[in-house]
Amino acid sequence: MKTARNLANVKLGTYYVVQMPTPDDFDFWRERARALVQCEVPPDRVAWVEPGGSGDLFAHGERRSPVPDPDAKPVRANRRFVSLARNAILHSDPERFALLYRLLWRLQANPRMMEDKADPDVRRVEELDKNVRRDSHKMHAFVRFRLVESEKDGETQEHYVAWFEPDHHIVRANAGFFMRRFSNMQWSILTPRGSLHWDGEIMREGPPAERSDAPQGDPMEDLWRSYYASIFNPARLKIGAMLKEMPKKYWKNMPEAALIPELVAGAQGREAKMVEKGALEFEERPETLAAIDKAIHGCRKCPIGQLDNHAVMGEGPQDAALMIVGEQPGDQEDQVGRPFVGPAGQLLDRHLEKAGIERKAAYVTNAVKHFKYVQRGKRRLHQSPGAKEIDTCRWWIESERAIVQPKLVLAMGASAARGMLGKTVSISKVRGAPIELDDGSELWVTAHPSYLLRLDGAAREEQARLFDADLAAVKERLEELAG
Numbered sequence: 001m002k003t004a005r006n007l008a009n010v011k012l013g014t015y016y017v018v019q020m021p022t023p024d025d026f027d028f029w030r031e032r033a034r035a036l037v038q039c040e041v042p043p044d045r046v047a048w049v050e051p052g053g054s055g056d057l058f059a060h061g062e063r064r065s066p067v068p069d070p071d072a073k074p075v076r077a078n079r080r081f082v083s084l085a086r087n088a089i090l091h092s093d094p095e096r097f098a099l100l101y102r103l104l105w106r107l108q109a110n111p112r113m114m115e116d117k118a119d120p121d122v123r124r125v126e127e128l129d130k131n132v133r134r135d136s137h138k139m140h141a142f143v144r145f146r147l148v149e150s151e152k153d154g155e156t157q158e159h160y161v162a163w164f165e166p167d168h169h170i171v172r173a174n175a176g177f178f179m180r181r182f183s184n185m186q187w188s189i190l191t192p193r194g195s196l197h198w199d200g201e202i203m204r205e206g207p208p209a210e211r212s213d214a215p216q217g218d219p220m221e222d223l224w225r226s227y228y229a230s231i232f233n234p235a236r237l238k239i240g241a242m243l244k245e246m247p248k249k250y251w252k253n254m255p256e257a258a259l260i261p262e263l264v265a266g267a268q269g270r271e272a273k274m275v276e277k278g279a280l281e282f283e284e285r286p287e288t289l290a291a292i293d294k295a296i297h298g299c300r301k302c303p304i305g306q307l308d309n310h311a312v313m314g315e316g317p318q319d320a321a322l323m324i325v326g327e328q329p330g331d332q333e334d335q336v337g338r339p340f341v342g343p344a345g346q347l348l349d350r351h352l353e354k355a356g357i358e359r360k361a362a363y364v365t366n367a368v369k370h371f372k373y374v375q376r377g378k379r380r381l382h383q384s385p386g387a388k389e390i391d392t393c394r395w396w397i398e399s400e401r402a403i404v405q406p407k408l409v410l411a412m413g414a415s416a417a418r419g420m421l422g423k424t425v426s427i428s429k430v431r432g433a434p435i436e437l438d439d440g441s442e443l444w445v446t447a448h449p450s451y452l453l454r455l456d457g458a459a460r461e462e463q464a465r466l467f468d469a470d471l472a473a474v475k476e477r478l479e480e481l482a483g
């Protein structure tokens with residue numbers, strides 16, 4: 001494989017030193033590794049130095065990368081290697097860069113090497129990948145934000161701050177996850193390996209932080225604590241498994257963890273009480289709308305049910321051909337106890353009338369039965385339900401659908417669509433055409449009227465036009481189905 005031209009670029013016997021700029025820079029590693037492979041520099045002639053590492057041991061090493069010839073052989077790296085390497089490079093093992101280079105070097109002669117499960121290098125990279133994925137999973141599950149309020153220009157600013165201690169260099173790689181999940185909040189995640197700051201528009205990276213930089217408690221914690229106490233099912237208590245999933249190391253960041261010793265201690269008594277009350281699970285579907293109405297008022301299966309609110313039941317004829325599904329009750333619906341009576345409901349009524357759809361003939365309900373909000377002074381501000389909350393509440397909307405058996409369901413907004421389908425869909429992609437449901441009925445998806453309320457000018461007009469078109473299509477289809 002050695003050509004005279006390639007060797008001309010490499011000083012014989014040279015020892016190359018690659019100083020990594022950051023501990024997780026896969027692209028930098030890849031670029032250097034490619035050049036070294038193309039210049040045929042064997043693994044034992046390269047020292048990979050961690051950022052901050054002095055590389056003193058290699059003081060006489062060559063720090064400039066060799067430059068491959070333009071016609072040097074392309075480097076082979078299959079998809080499996082690249083995907084493992086991208087993750088493994090985030091591991092805190094200082095040997096990871098060298099391991100990856102050795103694998104890349106060996107792949108050139110043996111392109112199927114990654115399939116050899118007994119190979120020690122392959123096994124090691126798989127192990128690093130697994131550890132990193134596990135660490136990311138912990139970060140997703142155990143980051144807990146605490147509210148910090150400050151005054152700016154006479155206005156109260158809200159910022160959520162979390163402290164987390166990852167085992168590996170996973171912070172930057174997980175920025176996208178938190179950005180998507182908490183896009184509407186301003187937040188910071190502080191860690192000893194660097195910090196992330198999201199202002200609602202731009203993500204910034206900051207230096208490593210200390211635990212004392214993060215706040216230690218806020219009122220949200222009471223909510224978490226009572227939620228956790230309510231979902232903590234003593235009948236399922238397996239302490240070993242719990243410690244594996246939620247290692248003690250993370251307990252100090254988690255308000256609910258303060259309850260664990262108490263909950264474990266009280267588990268037996270609580271279990272007996274739960275069995276007595278028959279309250280372990282919702283095992284059987286209620287058979288009447290009245291039974292659902294009663295049961296949702298006692299539902300505490302997600303944190304929304306812990307807030308100071310009331311469940312709002314669907315309303316309309318039990319044999320309605322059309323079921324209209326919204327997201328969740330708003331402030332007014334919560335107070336009145338009926339769906340769609342506030343501003344979004346009034347807008348909906350106007351559009352239904354325009355389309356010739358009689359609201360009274362439809363069964364109108366919500367994907368989530370309780371109002372999710374945050375208290376700001378005297379105001380309760382709407383919060384969108386999370387995917388888990390919607391999925392938990394599917395039990396109820398499915399129970400309603402099983403009783404009403406509508407021919408057509410109109411889901412308004414992404415939460416309603418998820419409530420019907422159990423997965424997230426893009427409204428713009430699915431609107432305007434039916435989706436067949438398990439019982440042969442049809443689901444039609446459109447925007448939520450609150451979305452229209454948030455727009456103005458031309459954008460509002462355009463969305464109102466699309467909304468009207470969806471309702472007109474639903475009306476037409478209902479007439480066909482009534483046949």
Ligand code: URA
Nearest residue numbers: 326327328329339340
């Ligand atoms: N928004 C909804 O999704 N449902 C209501 O009941 C009211 C507002």
